Amino acid sequence: MIRLALAGTAHPHVDYVLSELPHQPDVELVGVSEPDPAAAARYAAGLGVPVYASHEELPDVDVIAVCGEYGARADVVVAALHRGAHVLADKPLCTTLADLDRITAAAQAADRTVSVMFEKRGYPVTVAARQLVADGILGDLALVASTGPHKLNYASRPDWFFDRARYGGILGDLAVHDIDLVLALSGASAGTVAGRAGNCSLPDRPGFSDNGAVLLGAGAVTATIEAHWMWPAASAYHGHYRMRLTGTAGTAELDWARGTLDVVTHDRDVWSPALGRPVRPAEEFLTALAEGRRPEVGTAESLAATRIALLAQLSADTGGEPQTW
Incomplete structure (x- = not known):
């Protein structure tokens, strides 16, 4: 039995x-921590x-799932690794490069896995698109263009969400999903x-x-x-994500x-390949752990996408100066 804490x-x-726990008979939730009583009750x-x-x-425990306030996640991840637990984390894993360095060192010392729930991988x-690329149907991949619009839902956002020190930044939060996919599609290790x-719509939130x-x-x-956080509130979608x-x-359009x-x-003119079932965000990691194998999104994948x-x-904070990775 895998003991998990949240x-x-x-x-x-x-x-x-x-929502994954009912699908994982070998995983037992044994505790939850949350400093905000209202969030804990919810x-x-x-x-x-x-x-x-x-x-x-x-x-x-064997696994600690980290889903707290963004700016506080690094301390929780490092502490979990020091205690010998694997980490399953929501994105963003952390909000600064210094924190990422701490997580990297702790993961290496503990010999435990850090896995970020990059849920777009499971859609x-x-x-199907990754299989097209792997099979050479599109030839050599040259360009990727993606858009990740989100509804802000301003009234329901907590104050920490608008605090740069506690939230981090929009690129560390939202763009990391598609950065991970670019790495998975390209196989690149440098660039x-x-x-x-x-900030176009919230002048009262300067950070x-x-x-x-x-x-x-x-x-x-x-x-x-x-x-962006400017997707129209009347839309039926939280965001119309496309790539x-x-x-x-050839070309493939993911919607x-x-x-x-x-x-x-x-x-061949436009066609649509057969699609399989979705893989739930926490499914692959917990299944891999139960089966004693490496998850698809392991420490290397999680740290690489987060770093980029x-x-x-x-x-963005330094005038658009390119960075090497």
Whole structure:
């Protein structure tokens, strides 16, 4: 039996972990920590496990799932690794490069896995698109263009969300998903990244950016990634997330909101490949742990995408100066 504790319930993505537990008979939730009593009551009530005010009070476990306030996550991750637990984390893993260095050192010393729940990997259109690239249907991948719009839902956001020291930045938060996919699609291990960020709609929140964009060089692939908090409130979607892959032999258009994948190549007009079932955000990691194998998103993948996202945010904070990774 895998003993799991939940550290932090500050973001609704905590449901990724809680909703997975009924599917994992080998995983037992043994405790929850949350310093905010209101957040603890919202997510921990009815779970039938002890609730603690601090992650330091949690019992010894095999896995700690980290879903707390962004700026506080690094301390929780490092402490979990020092206690010998694997870490399953919501994104962003942390909010500064210094914190990422601490996590990297702790993971190496503990020989434990840090896995970020990059849920876009599990969408059926993503799985099918990656197979197209792996099979060479699109030829050599050259360009990736993605958009990640989100509704702000201002009235429901906590104050910490608009505090730069506690939230981090928009590129570290939203762009990291598509950065991870660019790395998975390209297989690149080095490149450059530049970022820009702005605040168009919230002048009363000077430390907050409601929009941003990334220019990422990943080996031979060039990617443009935009993200913002300005998606119209009346939309049926929280955000109309899309990505276009352009290769030497064809193009694929991923529409995550609508669940479609359209492909066109030099020898075939538009068609849509068969799609499988979705992989739930916490499913692959917990299943891999139960089976004694390495998860698809392991420590290397989690740290690499996080580092590039934080370098993009650093670039945005320093006038768009490109950073090498």
